[in-house]
Amino acid sequence: MATNAAKIRNINHARKLARRRLPRPLFDFVDGAAEDERTKADNMQAFTEIDLLTRAAAYDLDPKISRRVLGHELSMPLFLDPVGGVRLFHYDGDRAVARAATGAGTTYAMSTGTRTAPEDMVAAASGPLFFQLYFRGTHDDSVRLVERVQDAGCAALFVTVDAAGQGTIERLHAHKDTFPMQKSLRHGLHYAPQMLMHPEWTAGFLLDGMPTNYQEYQRARGIRRSTVRSPTSPGRTVTCPTWEDIKWIRKQWKRPLVVKGLLTPDDARRARDHGAEGIVVSNHGGRQLDSAPATLRVLPKIVEAVGDDMEVFLDGGVRRGADVLKALSLGATACMIGRPYVYGLAAAGQAGVERILELFRSEMLRALGQMGLSSIDDLDASCIETSRFQALRFAAQETRGG
Numbered sequence: 001m002a003t004n005a006a007k008i009r010n011i012n013h014a015r016k017l018a019r020r021r022l023p024r025p026l027f028d029f030v031d032g033a034a035e036d037e038r039t040k041a042d043n044m045q046a047f048t049e050i051d052l053l054t055r056a057a058a059y060d061l062d063p064k065i066s067r068r069v070l071g072h073e074l075s076m077p078l079f080l081d082p083v084g085g086v087r088l089f090h091y092d093g094d095r096a097v098a099r100a101a102t103g104a105g106t107t108y109a110m111s112t113g114t115r116t117a118p119e120d121m122v123a124a125a126s127g128p129l130f131f132q133l134y135f136r137g138t139h140d141d142s143v144r145l146v147e148r149v150q151d152a153g154c155a156a157l158f159v160t161v162d163a164a165g166q167g168t169i170e171r172l173h174a175h176k177d178t179f180p181m182q183k184s185l186r187h188g189l190h191y192a193p194q195m196l197m198h199p200e201w202t203a204g205f206l207l208d209g210m211p212t213n214y215q216e217y218q219r220a221r222g223i224r225r226s227t228v229r230s231p232t233s234p235g236r237t238v239t240c241p242t243w244e245d246i247k248w249i250r251k252q253w254k255r256p257l258v259v260k261g262l263l264t265p266d267d268a269r270r271a272r273d274h275g276a277e278g279i280v281v282s283n284h285g286g287r288q289l290d291s292a293p294a295t296l297r298v299l300p301k302i303v304e305a306v307g308d309d310m311e312v313f314l315d316g317g318v319r320r321g322a323d324v325l326k327a328l329s330l331g332a333t334a335c336m337i338g339r340p341y342v343y344g345l346a347a348a349g350q351a352g353v354e355r356i357l358e359l360f361r362s363e364m365l366r367a368l369g370q371m372g373l374s375s376i377d378d379l380d381a382s383c384i385e386t387s388r389f390q391a392l393r394f395a396a397q398e399t400r401g402g
């Protein structure tokens with residue numbers, strides 16, 4: 001039975017619906033995080049340690065929440081994170097997310113792992129789209145990918161630097177070695193009960209030609225080898241770019257460049273010095289290093305280091321409009337969300353993603369009005385109470401980094 005998107009009450013409700021609608025390994029793939037999932041939990045915990053302060057009797061019925069991000073006016077200070085393999089969660093997932101985001105006046109940083117060609121994504125969108133880069137295939141493949149994304153008209157390039165070696169999502173161990181799904185008899189037998197229990201998802205999955213095999217996906221996009229080579233040093237096998245590579249990318253890429261996956265003021269300064277226009281303070285939603293700090297806890301020192309020079313985005317644990325206002329009060333330019341929109345997509349397709357964005361928008365408008373503010377531009381440290389909030393101090397790094 002299709003979920004009526006309008007009935008999704010909040011992100012936690014969307015999560016419950018996604019859990020019901022997806023085969024368990026897929027739900028665990030999106031919902032899970034590395035090892036004990038401590039970093040994922042603390043991403044969310046950190047937001048609960050900050051209170052929003054109110055100014056009584058100053059209710060604004062129509063506060064301004066639009067924000068300029070990398071030269072584009074977004075209808076709200078929130079846009080969508082790259083998530084690889086979105087089409088596994090819903091057969092029309094890639095385009096559905098692009099349509100929902102741009103239809104809501106915001107945007108989507110599509111992943112290199114998006115199984116739909118960048119040109120088709122741009123054609124489906126009604127506004128600018130960003131692209132997130134991982135190196136794929138040979139040196140020439142990576143060169144071509146950057147050129148192709150530029151020619152396709154993607155408006156900014158997000159280079160993810162926190163995925164050197166994959167974090168272990170231990171929840172997936174319960175599904176043995178059958179994730180991601182492959183078109184094989186063994187996987188078919190393993191998944192048969194799950195597929196029967198989730199007929200709607202299964203129908204879409206079969207309709208979409210079972211887009212599960214990564215090698216097939218690479219071949220379809222003209223990527224010849226699955227070994228990943230750095231463009232700056234073709235002899236070296238890499239899974240994600242180094243600073244040397246970023247220097248190279250900066251020269252190739254003519255539009256705004258953003259480095260995603262930084263957690264220290266030192267690295268933020270390094271990104272700025274390599275010519276990036278923005279950074280994403282991110283720990284990959286707690287999917288890489290478990291015990292990496294929560295993003296909100298490192299935000300104040302990073303804003304202090306580079307906030308005047310570049311746009312600072314934050315993701316990880318953003319689940320309410322009020323969370324976005326808290327990050328903005330600490331100096332973030334805008335927030336990004338990963339799992340929340342995937343829950344919405346899995347629950348109700350494009351309408352589910354639209355609903356998630358609508359929830360964030362209405363929560364932000366309501367909270368801002370209740371705070372007695374007429375614009376997100378008014379948010380600063382005076383709008384929040386932080387005595388329970390544990391921010392990281394970075395004393396050692398600052399001494400080291402100078």
Ligand SMILES: Cc1cc2nc3c(=O)[nH]c(=O)nc-3n(C[C@H](O)[C@H](O)[C@H](O)COP(=O)(O)O)c2cc1C
Nearest residue numbers: 030081082083084111160284285316317337338339
């Ligand atoms: C299933 C899944 C796949 C992801 N794939 C990518 C990816 O391809 N590239 C990337 O830069 N980040 C990827 N991420 C990380 C997100 O972009 C983002 O940093 C994280 O989800 C934010 O935390 P949140 O889920 O709590 O909002 C992925 C996250 C999830 C949950």
